[in-house]
Amino acid sequence: MESLTPATIVSCSQCGGDLHPDAGQIFLTCPYCGSTVFLDKSQVVFHWYVAPTLDETRARGALARWMAGNQTVKDLDRKARVTEVTFSYFPMWLFKRRLPSGEDRLLLMPAAATSISELKRIHLPPGDLRRSTPEIDRTAQPPTVPLEAALNWLSQSKIPLQEIVEKSLVHIPIYTCKYFFNDRTYTAIVEGASGEVFANIYPAKAEAPYLAIGGITAILYLCLATFPAMGALQGGAAGLGIGFLICGAAGLVIAPILFAIAAWIAAKI
Numbered sequence: 001m002e003s004l005t006p007a008t009i010v011s012c013s014q015c016g017g018d019l020h021p022d023a024g025q026i027f028l029t030c031p032y033c034g035s036t037v038f039l040d041k042s043q044v045v046f047h048w049y050v051a052p053t054l055d056e057t058r059a060r061g062a063l064a065r066w067m068a069g070n071q072t073v074k075d076l077d078r079k080a081r082v083t084e085v086t087f088s089y090f091p092m093w094l095f096k097r098r099l100p101s102g103e104d105r106l107l108l109m110p111a112a113a114t115s116i117s118e119l120k121r122i123h124l125p126p127g128d129l130r131r132s133t134p135e136i137d138r139t140a141q142p143p144t145v146p147l148e149a150a151l152n153w154l155s156q157s158k159i160p161l162q163e164i165v166e167k168s169l170v171h172i173p174i175y176t177c178k179y180f181f182n183d184r185t186y187t188a189i190v191e192g193a194s195g196e197v198f199a200n201i202y203p204a205k206a207e208a209p210y211l212a213i214g215g216i217t218a219i220l221y222l223c224l225a226t227f228p229a230m231g232a233l234q235g236g237a238a239g240l241g242i243g244f245l246i247c248g249a250a251g252l253v254i255a256p257i258l259f260a261i262a263a264w265i266a267a268k269i
């Protein structure tokens with residue numbers, strides 16, 4: 001019996017020309033217009049990449065600046081040991097949404113599983129999109145999140161799919177950095193074009209001491225505030241006056257102490 005296996009022919013998303021992918025081939029260059037495309041199960045979309053502007057040394061520099069910044073625990077740049085920095089191209093779905101006002105918005109969504117979900121905050125300068133290259137096609141991480149799933153997620157987020165006027169796959173250059181601090185390994189990602197750092201879990205400044213000193217301050221002053229009221233209850237106008245005096249004096253004494261403790265905490269953490 002003859003088995004019918006129709007040849008797969010897909011249309012280029014730019015010029016509509018017939019493309020003849022080999023079995024299993026997912027990245028293609030259109031022979032007619034030179035567009036680079038990705039074959040998803042459901043459709044053909046453009047395939048772009050963003051060229052890195054940072055080499056590894058500058059990526060390490062961006063990581064060190066982030067570690068020295070305000071988000072992370074004090075002196076992390078000096079105390080952490082960077083154990084591994086690896087470069088790769090990470091796949092993201094890029095959607096161009098045209099709002100009813102005519103304004104265009106770009107939406108980016110990770111197209112592969114990642115422990116750094118913060119990556120979805122990546123901003124993309126549209127001018128930096130380039131046609132993929134054979135090298136990118138060969139080495140970049142292929143998407144594992146199907147386009148359908150990404151579109152489903154969009155409609156669940158109340159984004160009308162008819163407003164999506166363009167869909168594409170973009171490979172973003174990233175440096176995945178592992179560093180060791182206080183007996184554990186953390187991961188941060190340095191975006192290879194902007195130098196922006198993304199991390200979900202990192203040694204953050206502890207908030208508990210600040211909350212504690214704030215709580216103690218509130219309770220102390222609440223107690224002080226009851227002195228005039230108690231004075232008035234005990235001894236009328238004179239009592240009220242004495243109460244105010246105690247309250248004011250104690251407040252003046254306590255304030256610099258609390259301030260000193262807060263300053264000490266800020267210097268330590």
Ligand SMILES: [Zn+2]
Nearest residue numbers: 012015030033
């Ligand atoms: Zn074409």
